[in-house]
Amino acid sequence: MADLKLHGFWYSSFTVREKWTLKLKGIPYENIEEDRFNKSLQLLEYNLGYKRAPMLVHAGKPICEYMLIIEYIDKTWPQNPPLAIDPYEKALIRFWVKYSDDLSTAVGALFRSNNVEERENDKDNICKHLKVVEDQCLK
Numbered sequence: 308m309a310d311l312k313l314h315g316f317w318y319s320s321f322t323v324r325e326k327w328t329l330k331l332k333g334i335p336y337e338n339i340e341e342d343r344f345n346k347s348l349q350l351l352e353y354n355l356g357y358k359r360a361p362m363l364v365h366a367g368k369p370i371c372e373y374m375l376i377i378e379y380i381d382k383t384w385p386q387n388p389p390l391a392i393d394p395y396e397k398a399l400i401r402f403w404v405k406y407s408d409d410l411s412t413a414v415g416a417l418f419r420s421n422n423v424e425e426r427e428n429d430k431d432n433i434c435k436h437l438k439v440v441e442d443q444c445l446k
C-alpha cells in the first residue's frame with residue numbers, strides 16, 4: 308500500500324472529489340476524518356496557508372488544494388486519467404471546475420446571509436448558473 312493519507316471531511320464535496328479520483332485509479336489510502344473544530348496536528352502543521360482540508364500526504368509530503376491534489380494523483384498514478392490530455396479539452400475542464408467552484412462559494416454565502424431580499428436574488432442567480440451546468444455538462 309502506498310504511504311498515502313487523505314485528510315478530509317466526510318461532508319465536503321472537495322474531499323469527495325479526492326476520494327472519487329483515488330477510487331477511479333484503484334489506489335489504497337488511509338482516510339483521516341478531520342474535525343472542523345479540532346483539526347489534527349498534521350493538518351495544522353502541514354497546511355500552513357489555510358489549514359483547510361482536503362490535504363493529501365504522500366510519503367510524508369503534504370499536498371493541499373483539491374485540484375492540485377487531483378493533478379498530483381493523476382501524474383503519480385497515470386492509470387484511468389480523470390483529466391483530459393488534449394490541451395483544449397483540458398482548458399474546458401478547468402473552465403467548468405472554476406465555474407462550479409464559484410457556484411459552491413455562492414451557495415456558502417447564501418447560507419450565511421441574513422438579508423432576505425439579497426437571499427432571494429442570490430438564490431435566483433444560483434439557479435440560473437446551475438441550469439447552465441445542467442445543460443452544458445450533463446447532456
Ligand SMILES: N[C@@H](CCC(=O)N[C@@H](CS)C(=O)NCC(=O)O)C(=O)O
Nearest residue numbers: 319321343358359360361372373374
Ligand atoms: N480551496 C480549497 C478549499 C478547501 C475548503 O474550503 N475546505 C473546507 C471544507 S469544505 C475547510 O477545510 N473548512 C474548514 C476551515 O476553513 O477551517 C481547496 O481547493 O481545497
